[in-house]
């Protein structure tokens with residue numbers, strides 16, 4: 001019987017082989033930012049940021065307080081609109097999208113984890129995780145939510161409400177909820193900021209494993225050099241601009257770079273920082 005599947009490259013007609021250019025072109029970035037500007041009144045929170053994040057990698061964003069980290073993350077995740085520049089997530093440009101299409105893109109392609117978990121207190125862990133699917137009009141497949149909770153180490157906690165869970169467990173629920181729709185990119189804004197160091201380290205173990213074992217793409221803002229050192233790459237912001245990066249970071253190298261970025265005694269704290 002003829003075999004319709006070519007057994008070797010030499011069996012493939014030349015016109016269907018990728019050309020040399022195609023073979024050397026890197027895969028499209030999961031996140032691509034170009035010339036990003038975001039003003040808050042007089043403050044240029046972002047002042048022309050260019051950044052590419054490769055799929056399947058873990059990037060940490062660091063910088064002094066007020067340097068624009070959260071603004072960068074929110075613009076990249078479609079939660080905030082830049083005043084100028086371009087944001088692409090998984091090959092889709094965000095700037096031309098109307099509110100409805102942006103909402104759909106956020107729902108289907110983007111996961112976001114907040115420092116304060118943002119779980120709904122009246123819902124169980126399972127109901128919180130299922131919420132994005134429910135909002136999309138989808139009934140979760142049998143076992144889907146349970147498997148998502150098991151993946152983050154919360155097997156058996158499906159029926160617990162946030163008040164019955166520790167901070168670390170709440171953040172795990174939030175991670176499971178962010179991943180349930182299988183987003184192209186997971187953004188995390190200070191995901192360990194509300195946790196003690198041991199619990200924070202456990203959440204970092206989970207985030208690292210999601211990249212290593214499942215090929216997830218993660219972009220995380222943090223103030224903690226130890227957390228940032230778990231990333232493949234740390235990019236630094238100062239005054240709304242990129243201020244260098246470190247590959248294969250160590251906590252010591254991250255802390256030293258951060259100290260260089262801080263003017264003696266302060267970052268931009270007190271220069272119009274957001275109200276608390």
Ligand SMILES: Nc1ncnc2c1ncn2[C@@H]1O[C@H](COP(=O)(O)OP(=O)(O)OP(=O)(O)O)[C@@H](O)[C@H]1O
Nearest residue numbers: 040043045064065066067068069070071272273274
């Ligand atoms: N909604 C807002 N209204 C007014 N100014 C804002 C707003 N959001 C951010 N800013 C200002 O933009 C600048 C960047 O803020 P952003 O929160 O992005 O910085 P950050 O690096 O994340 O700070 P932190 O580390 O303190 O969280 C700051 O000067 C901040 O005061």
